[in-house]
Amino acid sequence: MADEATMLQLIGAFCFGVLLGWYLYYINRYRKEDVKLNDLITLIGALGGATILVLFPAKSDLFGAYGIGLAIGFFGYFLVLIILVNKSIKSTKNFDWDWFLDGRKKVEGKESVPTLPANTAMIIKKPADE
Amino acid sequence: MDLPLLGTAGMGLVLGWLLGNLYGRIHNPQRTILTVAIASLLVLADLLYIVGPSAIIVLIAAFVPSLIIHILWRRQLYDRYGLPNTKHSGG
Numbered sequence: 481m482a483d484e485a486t487m488l489q490l491i492g493a494f495c496f497g498v499l500l501g502w503y504l505y506y507i508n509r510y511r512k513e514d515v516k517l518n519d520l521i522t523l524i525g526a527l528g529g530a531t532i533l534v535l536f537p538a539k540s541d542l543f544g545a546y547g548i549g550l551a552i553g554f555f556g557y558f559l560v561l562i563i564l565v566n567k568s569i570k571s572t573k574n575f576d577w578d579w580f581l582d583g584r585k586k587v588e589g590k591e592s593v594p595t596l597p598a599n600t601a602m603i604i605k606k607p608a609d610e
Numbered sequence: 611m612d613l614p615l616l617g618t619a620g621m622g623l624v625l626g627w628l629l630g631n632l633y634g635r636i637h638n639p640q641r642t643i644l645t646v647a648i649a650s651l652l653v654l655a656d657l658l659y660i661v662g663p664s665a666i667i668v669l670i671a672a673f674v675p676s677l678i679i680h681i682l683w684r685r686q687l688y689d690r691y692g693l694p695n696t697k698h699s700g701g
Contacts, residue, residue: 547617578691
């Protein structure tokens, strides 16, 4: 890159990476089934797709700031999950570390069951169920 | 270490963790392994183009520990709590 990136540009690239890293973890967490083409497109796009290269030229500091932000956003999401589960273990005990396997939740502090039905990404309640 | 290489290390960590998440959750091994292999090659080629050959070493140095740590962690959870009942990835 011919021009040096300014601090503001670096911060912007970093924050953009944080945002995409956070979203990447979110998408992966709510993935319904095995790895699909859509997941690949998201992954390749986030790591170095055409849009990223247009915004942050190859071998530039901007690209580096973006990559660091991506990792911080991604693992930041994970860290927040760890904190929340840890908080639950210490207080309500509804969730334990096994939640990280398949979203299990303790019912009345005894059984550990998946909180989500098979092939379902998020709990979606029909009005009739409530 | 310069910024682009640090960024590549970050991407390696993310990629390793993402692939480690597949441990114990592969329901269609042939298709999944093929898809993951293609994805890994594409990511490698992509980063090779973006940051050059030196970055591949950094990428692998970040990717492998991240993958191993995640797999070990999931294995420990499986041993402690049993196999998952759904295809949901949890965390």
